Amino acid sequence: xxxxxxxxxxxxxxxxxxxxxxxxxxxxxxxxxxxxxxxxxxxxxxxxxxxxxxxxxxxxxxxxxxxxxxxxxxxxxxxxxxxxxxxxxxxxxxxxxxxxxxxxxxxxxxxxxxxxxxxxxxxxxxxxxxxxxxxxxxxxxxxxxxxxxxxxxxxxxxxxxxxxxxxxxxxxxxxxxxxxxxxxxxxxxxxxxxxxxxxxxxxxxxxxxxxxxxxxxxxxxxxxxxxxxxxxxxxxxxxxxxxxxxxxxxxxxxxxxxxxxxxxxxxxxxxxxxxxxxxxxxxxxxxxxx
Amino acid sequence: xxxxxxxxxxxxxxxxxxxxxxxxxxxxxxxxxxxxxxxxxxxxxxxxxxxxxxxxxxxxxxxxxxxxxxxxxxxxxxxxxxxxxxxxxxxxxxxxxxxxxxxxxxxxxxxxxxxxxxxxxxxxxxxxxxx
Numbered sequence: 229x230x231x232x233x234x235x236x237x238x239x240x241x242x243x244x245x246x247x248x249x250x251x252x253x254x255x256x257x258x259x260x261x262x263x264x265x266x267x268x269x270x271x272x273x274x275x276x277x278x279x280x281x282x283x284x285x286x287x288x289x290x291x292x293x294x295x296x297x298x299x300x301x302x303x304x305x306x307x308x309x310x311x312x313x314x315x316x317x318x319x320x321x322x323x324x325x326x327x328x329x330x331x332x333x334x335x336x337x338x339x340x341x342x343x344x345x346x347x348x349x350x351x352x353x354x355x356x357x358x359x360x361x362x363x364x365x366x367x368x369x370x371x372x373x374x375x376x377x378x379x380x381x382x383x384x385x386x387x388x389x390x391x392x393x394x395x396x397x398x399x400x401x402x403x404x405x406x407x408x409x410x411x412x413x414x415x416x417x418x419x420x421x422x423x424x425x426x427x428x429x430x431x432x433x434x435x436x437x438x439x440x441x442x443x444x445x446x447x448x449x450x451x452x453x454x455x456x457x458x459x460x461x462x463x464x465x466x467x468x469x470x471x472x473x474x475x476x477x478x479x480x481x482x483x484x485x486x487x488x489x490x491x492x493x494x495x496x497x498x499x500x501x502x503x504x505x506x507x508x509x510x511x512x513x514x515x516x517x518x
Numbered sequence: 519x520x521x522x523x524x525x526x527x528x529x530x531x532x533x534x535x536x537x538x539x540x541x542x543x544x545x546x547x548x549x550x551x552x553x554x555x556x557x558x559x560x561x562x563x564x565x566x567x568x569x570x571x572x573x574x575x576x577x578x579x580x581x582x583x584x585x586x587x588x589x590x591x592x593x594x595x596x597x598x599x600x601x602x603x604x605x606x607x608x609x610x611x612x613x614x615x616x617x618x619x620x621x622x623x624x625x626x627x628x629x630x631x632x633x634x635x636x637x638x639x640x641x642x643x644x645x646x647x648x649x
Contacts, residue, residue, distance in 0.1 A: 482598075492595050493568070494593075494595075496569070497568075505572065505590070509588045509590050512626050513549060513620035513621065513622055513626045514622050515622045516620070516623040517623075517624045517625075
């Protein structure tokens, strides 16, 4: 191996290593003059951890009888390790699963924020903070104008929705968001767990440095679970989801900055996904031509 | 060496830019990633759209029968960053394709490399191919 080859390989792998941590390193570190940040400013582009860091089912409290009954009707592609060998065998393919996202139904909340690693932009407007999601060109409104989370008849009048109804407030340097009014057809995670219409989900966002938002989430759904369900993953910080600031070139597409610049239109369109891609390619790859 | 570097760079570039998009389309159960096959044919369609772009190719078998193969590639955003666009492949164009075959045995696969009739590499994904 020549010296030039060694140097080129060294540069190459340095570049790869740099690329893998680029978005983490490009911004100045907290504590430095350039790394100062306003803890109440979450604006900008962020993304969650890789898909492998999905919520662990081990932390789920036991089902109530209603929760167990609801779960038995779900046919997920992914069976959590602790549930393998149980009553629900799951289905290992998008074509036999009844996971609603596989036929382009909305991902919904909390799955869109707490399971998928799609880019998110926080946008501040008077009385609201908006979360924009690249996947599905989706928007979520976090109401900051002091209104209360709907309950009782008010909640019944508003009815269910895929992303629920959210109110938020600052408690010190933590943005606390509460959401309710869920569409019970939406799955809160890939395992197909049930979530009731009037469940409440609390999220706590805290900016811990210039490039990181620490997130925590708890599900309160006494109809389906026997206790609160704290978001937990198998990482060094199991009850925390870290949202990292995206580097400028990760949101700059041929000079068009943002999440929705034409080629980044990450929409699940049934004409593309179900009728075209799945039928012509993916289903055949799994099951063959029958 | 140049070919290796080019392949490695393409892998690096794709890893860098594709992670956030369409994370729900894992391929593990669909294709044999440890196996690479080669086929020659004529483009019938280049489907430039998400969730994954797809190349359809008419392939004539030893018995003279033509079978239309479908090959999936990456999403539009990733391929754009590699210099591809909706006109990169034209109907009637003759190509050689190296691909991971499907587990189901249907004439579909995942593109690893595409070459034109003169052997020029037009698309590469997944690093160097050793077989």
